[in-house]
Amino acid sequence: MARELLEGNFAIAEAAVRAGVEAYFGYPITPQTEVLEWMSHRMPELGRAFLQAESEVAAVNMVYGAACTGARVMTSSSSPGISLMMEGLSYIAGTELPVVVVDIMRGGPGLGNIAPSQGDYNQIVHGGGHGDYPRIVLAPANVQEAIDLTVLAFDLAEKYRSLVFVLADGNIGQMMEPAELPEMKAVRKTRPEWAVTGAEGRKPRILSSIYIKPEDEEVANLRMLDTWFAIQENEVRYKEYYLDDAEIVVLGFGTAGRIALSAVRSARAEGIKAGLFRPISLSPFPAARVEQIARQAKAFLVTEMNAGMMLDDVRLAAKSCLPIEFYGRMGGMTPFPEEILGEIRRMACEPLSSAGNGRLRWRNRMHLSHN
Numbered sequence: 001m002a003r004e005l006l007e008g009n010f011a012i013a014e015a016a017v018r019a020g021v022e023a024y025f026g027y028p029i030t031p032q033t034e035v036l037e038w039m040s041h042r043m044p045e046l047g048r049a050f051l052q053a054e055s056e057v058a059a060v061n062m063v064y065g066a067a068c069t070g071a072r073v074m075t076s077s078s079s080p081g082i083s084l085m086m087e088g089l090s091y092i093a094g095t096e097l098p099v100v101v102v103d104i105m106r107g108g109p110g111l112g113n114i115a116p117s118q119g120d121y122n123q124i125v126h127g128g129g130h131g132d133y134p135r136i137v138l139a140p141a142n143v144q145e146a147i148d149l150t151v152l153a154f155d156l157a158e159k160y161r162s163l164v165f166v167l168a169d170g171n172i173g174q175m176m177e178p179a180e181l182p183e184m185k186a187v188r189k190t191r192p193e194w195a196v197t198g199a200e201g202r203k204p205r206i207l208s209s210i211y212i213k214p215e216d217e218e219v220a221n222l223r224m225l226d227t228w229f230a231i232q233e234n235e236v237r238y239k240e241y242y243l244d245d246a247e248i249v250v251l252g253f254g255t256a257g258r259i260a261l262s263a264v265r266s267a268r269a270e271g272i273k274a275g276l277f278r279p280i281s282l283s284p285f286p287a288a289r290v291e292q293i294a295r296q297a298k299a300f301l302v303t304e305m306n307a308g309m310m311l312d313d314v315r316l317a318a319k320s321c322l323p324i325e326f327y328g329r330m331g332g333m334t335p336f337p338e339e340i341l342g343e344i345r346r347m348a349c350e351p352l353s354s355a356g357n358g359r360l361r362w363r364n365r366m367h368l369s370h371n
Contacts, residue, residue, distance in 0.1 A: 003178040003179060003180045004181075005177070005178055006143055006147075006176065006179045007034065007143075007173075007174065007175070007176045008146050008172045008173045008174060008177075009031075009032060009035045009104065009173045010035075010038050011143050011146060011147050011181070012035055012076075012147065012150050013034070013035045013038035013039050013076075015147040015148075015150040015151050015181060016039075016100070016150055016151075017042050017046070017048075017184075018151070018181060018184045018185060019150065019151040019154045019185055020072050020154065020185040020187050020188065021048070021072045021073065021074050022048050022049065022066075022071040022073065023048065023049035023050075023072075023073045024048075024049070024050050024051075024074055024075065024076075025051050025053055025073075025075050026039070026053065026059050026075050026076050027056045027058075027059050027077065028052070029056075029078045029080070029081045031078060031114050031170035031173050031174055032076050032078045032102065032103075032104035032173055034173070035076040035102060036052065036076065048187070049066070049071075055084065056081040056084040056085050057084050059077075059085070060075060060085040060089060060092075061091075063088070064091055064095070067097040067099050068095070068097065068195065068196045068207045069191065069195055069197060070192045070195025070196075070197065072098075072100075072154055072158075072187075072188070073100070074099065074102065074154075075099075075102070076103070077102075077103060077104075078106045078170075079103070079105050079106050079108050079112065079117070079119065079120050080106075080108065080111060082101070082123065082124070083123065086123075086127075086128055086129045087129055087130075089101070089128060089129045089163060090129020090130050090131055091129070092163060092209075093128075093131070093133035093134075093163055093209075093224075094131060094133065095208060095209045096161045096220075096223075096224065097207070098154075098157035098158045099163050099164070100150070100154055100157055100164050100165075101165045102150070102165075102166045102168075103120055103124060103165055103166070103167050103168070104168055104169065104170055104173035105120045105167070105168070105170065106169075107119065107330075107331045107332030112331075112332070113331070113332050114170065115170060115333070116173075116174075116255065117169055117170070117306065117330070118253070118254060118255070118256060118304050118309070119306045119309075119330070120167065121167075121282065121304070121306060121309035121310055122309045125167075125283045125285075125309075125310075132224065132225070134160070134163075134224055134225075134228035134231055135163045135164070135283055136156050136160070136163070136231060136235060136283060136284075137281065138153060138164065138165065138167065138237070138282070139167050139168065139253045139279065139280055139281075139282050140166065140168050140254065140280075141172070141253070141255065141257050141258040141280075142172065142177060142179075143172065143176070144180065146168055147179055147181060149280070151182055153165075158192075160230065161227070162231070167254070168254060168255075169254055169255050169305060170332075171255045172254065172255060194207070232284040235281055235284060236281050236285075236289070237280035238277065238278060238279045238281070238286045239277075240275070240276070240277055241261055241264060241277075242264060242268060242274065242275040242276065243275040243277065244275075246273055246274055246297055247273040247297060247298040247299070248267075248275070248298065248299050248300075248301060248344055248347050249274070249275045249277055249299070249300050249301070250274065250275070250300075250301045250302075250340065250344065251276075251277045251278075251279070251290070251300060251301070251310070252276070252302070252303040252304060252310075253278060253279050253282060253304070254305075255305065255334065256304050256335065257276065257278035257279075257303075258278075259303075259334070259337055260276055260278075260337075261276050261278070263337040263338075263340035263341040263344060264344070266337065267341055267345070267348075270345075272344060272345070275297075277290065279310070285313045285317070287313070287316070287317035288317075290317035291317050291318060291319055294317070294318035294319065294321040294322050297322060298322060298323075299322055299323045299324070299325065300325070301324075301326070301347060302314050302324060302325070302326045302327075303328065303335065303340055303343075304326075305328065305334060305335070306328055306330060308326050308328055311324070311326050325347065327339065327340060
């Protein structure tokens, strides 16, 4: 199919439609409302289920019910709305249901603002609802990736009977770029063997997240842990740029990683041996590959649109092999390539004598604005 100019949110919604989503439940919140808006007319015209719920809490519980039938189902929201969904998401996880959730992040904490941020990293990757459960988190850096990862999210959700998050910020949701949409998939006529579809002619099926006996709860948790091990084994995704001889490696996801690539290219043009590692799967995190790179490079520069959330995962993966520094913007501010380039230049000019000696060098280079 030909590429066309698409806004990120509309592209995500249409990608879900073409991936065969059968039911969408949501509530409007900027900067993701266009996902709901697109679904509000596309789903009914295709004879599929759409409902704007009275709240995010209601929406996620509708998702829960629809997922129990084995339908392809999704919801979308933005940071504080996702927070309201967390109890329902934990029930979904505990029932081992496939569900896709799109989170278009905004500035926070609290009500915050409607500007782009990456402040949901801990909430989605490490936090979420109560209890132990696997979740896959995919982070696009452009509209085409947002399309592709949305389609992939449905397949992974069903493969592992797991929650899958597409985690993007308001920049990706609102920007327009040339991109190609996939072919339309037919909605499935059959349901998985575990789905609740009526018990006539067969034994009843019961889907629940409650296990009164601790022994039974542990069995369920171990089953979910086995699922997580399989996800870790098979679903790590990332992109690398200029790493063959890179001495300073920048690490960033989503928009921050995209902006960092421009800075790395400019640094290369100046003769600085810089490279970029951009995780696409934030969960499972590509820790093994980060460790390999840490043993080859001289220093890491982590850049994020938050106070350093992925930074903790990088530090753990690098195992104190080299100095690690951080540059971030918060509150809905997006860094410019020149800011990251300035950090690369500074690091290239400073001695890196602490590399490889087992010590972690921390320098908070957070840009502070006092306007």
